[in-house]
Amino acid sequence: MNTSNAFPTRRTRFTRWCLAAGFAVIAGVAALLIGLYVHHVRQQVGSDYTALVADIVRAQQLGPQLELALDNLVEQPTPQYLHQLNQLTWLAEQQLKSAQQGLERYPLLTRDYAYLQDDIYLLEQQLTELAELAPHARDRAALTELQQLGSNIEVNLAWIYSELNNLVHTAVGHQRLMSQRLAQAVTALVALVLLITAILLAAVLHLQRQRNTMQQLMLTDELTGLFNRRYLVATISNQLAQARRQHQPVSFMLMDLDHFKYINDTYGHPVGDEVLRRVTRRIAALSREIDTLARIGGEEFCLLMPNTSKEAAEQVAARIREEIAALPLDTVTATLGVTISIGLTTTENGEHTFEQLYSFADQALYQAKEKGRDRTETVLPPFPVGSSPSTRPPALHNYHQERHV
């Protein structure tokens, strides 16, 4: 036995190890990239900006309200207007804080709005300044400063919230895009899975078809399409076992075309082949579903007939001979007539082996040929089952032994 491939060499092991390591690295990197992408997608798609947008819209309305309150205070610096302005200033500060907190909840936005931090800080300072300066509204100098501060706050407020609005809009746009891509990815994935399933299914079907074809090639004869000897041997023991269980007879027939060599030699092998095909078709038409018809040699066939007595089998044999003899076999040059010799045996209760049945049928076939062909001879098992070979009667002539087959 050649054992050179039994153990991998050091070099082969190293190559395998490298391949495994390379695969592990690629798989690891792929897993990392997928993980990062999924995390990014979750951040994008999982963010709900509704509350933040509502805060921003509310805060944007504060600018005009502050302006109005400041105008009122400048015109009539009453405690009521002062109180109103203080309230709005406080509200603006609160909303600014709330918007900032809202933004911090979304990591993607936090990164984007960093450039506004200075403006927000400035606005917070301006609002504090406004709150401190407002009580001095009666003072002329403070009044001018207050007006200036108010207009700065208004501009700053409008700028910051419009920028925040833009940021959120961009983020929502990204979110929509990401959802679309996700939907496309899922569709592509489903299509890929379907495609792979279809490919696998096709491969399985192909393999199955190949296996069936191989099985057919292994168990059938190419020329006639009948079962071959291998199939017969495989099936006959089951049939005999069943016959034994059910105490039923099994008949076995060997059929051999007469002077077939003459047909071959005179008309050529293709004509001989066609004769074989036509003859087997006819025999198949005469046999039952439960019978097994097989080609076991060149022009030799056998028919296994379960649940068939000797008498019934002889009738079948007679019918086969008649129909074969009457078969119209026209060639280009002549109309052929073929006959067939049949050797028959029957085992009661299926108590014999295939080899024994074959041997009896073979002896019967020899007799049929010896007695002039185109006839059926029957040889029944001559010894009781279980008898030893030494107690058996001497063997009769055997068709195949005589021919050295």
Ligand SMILES: Nc1nc2c(ncn2[C@@H]2O[C@H](COP(=O)(O)OP(=O)(O)OP(=O)(O)O)[C@@H](O)[C@H]2O)c(=O)[nH]1
């Ligand atoms: N055309 C064809 N001929 C085959 C095939 N297989 C075997 N043969 C021929 O069948 C012939 C059998 O000849 P023999 O064994 O001498 O038998 P026979 O001429 O039929 O004579 P008997 O059986 O004694 O009547 C030979 O010529 C083989 O070449 C086959 O597949 N196709």
